[in-house]
Amino acid sequence: MFPEEYVARQLLAFTRPGDLVLDPFCGRGTTILESTLHSRRAIGTDVNLVAACVSGAKAEVPALDEVLARIDHLETHFVAGGLSVPDGEFFEYCFHSETLGELLFLRAELRWREDPIDRFVAAVALGALHGEAHRSPNYFSNRMPRTISTKPEYSVRWWKERNLAPDRRRVFPILRALSRARLSILAPSGxxxxxxxxxxxxxxVFSEHEGEVRLMVTSPPYLDTTDYSEDQWLRIWFLGGPERPKRKMSLDDRHTNKENYWDFLSEVWAGTERLLGSEATIAIRIGGKKLDVDEISNGLSMSLKKGLSRGFHLLDAPNTSEIKNGQLNSFRPGALGKRHEHDFVFRLH
Known part of the structure; x- marks a missing residue:
């Protein structure tokens, strides 16, 4: 999880209001949102459906009245039935049948890829899709972790053993309440x-911004730590993905081979270079189960040399911090390996 404070420090140190910031691994959109909150412009990409939806909703924030009007429209035009229910026991045990009907309707109707209002509604729905339902009435599912989508077979077995059935959750009122909470403060513009x-x-993708980026601040997928698409399979399903989790759902969000990992990053740097200004700064937070700080330092330097045609230098010694509530612990509580992440800042010249 990318902390707001880290991004804010980079913004204040290396940019001024109006500067353009880039994050090629947007994730939850922390870089995007912090940039706009600090009066910077921001662009970014992500290959994961959930990340693109959530970060896109933070990039283009609609007005509350537009969101509420859209939810009202969807509720008015909702008709129960007519959409096929996914096979298997999982969806039967995960959602009350009436709740599932409303979710299936939203899944079919929301044009989140094209429309900012629908994207915001979809992002709010993703946050409520599953979680600790016994602790909050704002989760649609039976009891599940909030951070990851547990596998169907495990989930059904766990619910059966505890005789847990999903409560009826009314999707549209919950979406209204959560949208009001999210938009209780005027969103930044720009x-x-x-x-x-x-x-x-x-x-x-962003060719119109060639040479404009003053700062790239990003956190690439950590080596051999988690498969984001596999861990978020139910939210991906809601956005139009498959009904069951699959290994390697995305080609680029999981890497287990060090050489391939650094090659991939060198291709990313090459793919961003035309956007970077003459003295742009690159701030990277990175980690991995199989990597120590020296390996990361060498690997990053090698990947930047291979990917960039310009020179660069490290501004300061890397900062190392322990992962406490981040990717490693949140996704795999019992995972072994390195439990630290490292911050590097490079300046192009």
């Missing part, structure tokens, strides 16, 4: 755009 796209294609 340029911010997120594309559902491979990070290696940044310069092509």
């Amino acid at each position: 340029l911010a755009k997120v594309a559902l796209e491979d990070a290696r294609n940044c310069a092509e």
Whole structure:
């Protein structure tokens, strides 16, 4: 999880209001949102459906009255039935049948890829899709973790053993209440755009911003730590993905081979270079189960040399911090390996 404070420090140290910031691995959109909150412009990409939806909703924030009007319209036009229910026991045990009917309707109706209002509604729905339902009435599912989507077979077995059935949750009122909470403060204005796209294609997607980026601040997927698409499979399903989790749902969000990992990052840097200004700064937070700080330092330097045609230098010694409530612990509580992440800042010249 990318902390707001880290991004804010980079913004205040290396940019001024109006400067353009890039994050090729948007994730939850922390870089995008913090940039706009600090009067910077921001662009970014992510190949994961959930990340692109959530970060895109933070990039282009609609007005509350537009969101409420859209939810009202959806509720008015909702008709129960007519949409096929996914096979298997999972969806039967995960959602009350009436709640599932409303979710299936939203899944079919929301044009989240094209429309900012629908994207915001979809992002709010993703946050409520599953969680600790016994602790909050704002989760649609039976009891589940909030951070990851547990596998169907495990989930059904767990619910059966505890005789847990999903409560009826009314989707539209919950969406209204959560939207009001999210938009209780006026959203920042200014340029911010997120594309559902491979990070290696940044310069092509945002070609109109060639040479404008003052700061790239990002956190690539950590080596051999988690498969984001597999861990978020139910939210991906809601956005139009498959009904069951699959290994390697995305080609680029999990890496287990060090050599391939650094090659991938060098391709990302190459794919962003045309956007970077003459003295742009690159701030990277990175970690991995199989990597120590020296390996990361060498790997990053090698990948930047391979990917960039310009020179660069490290501004200061890397900062190391323990992962406490971050990717490693949240996704795999019992995981072994390195439990630290490292911050590097490079300056182009």
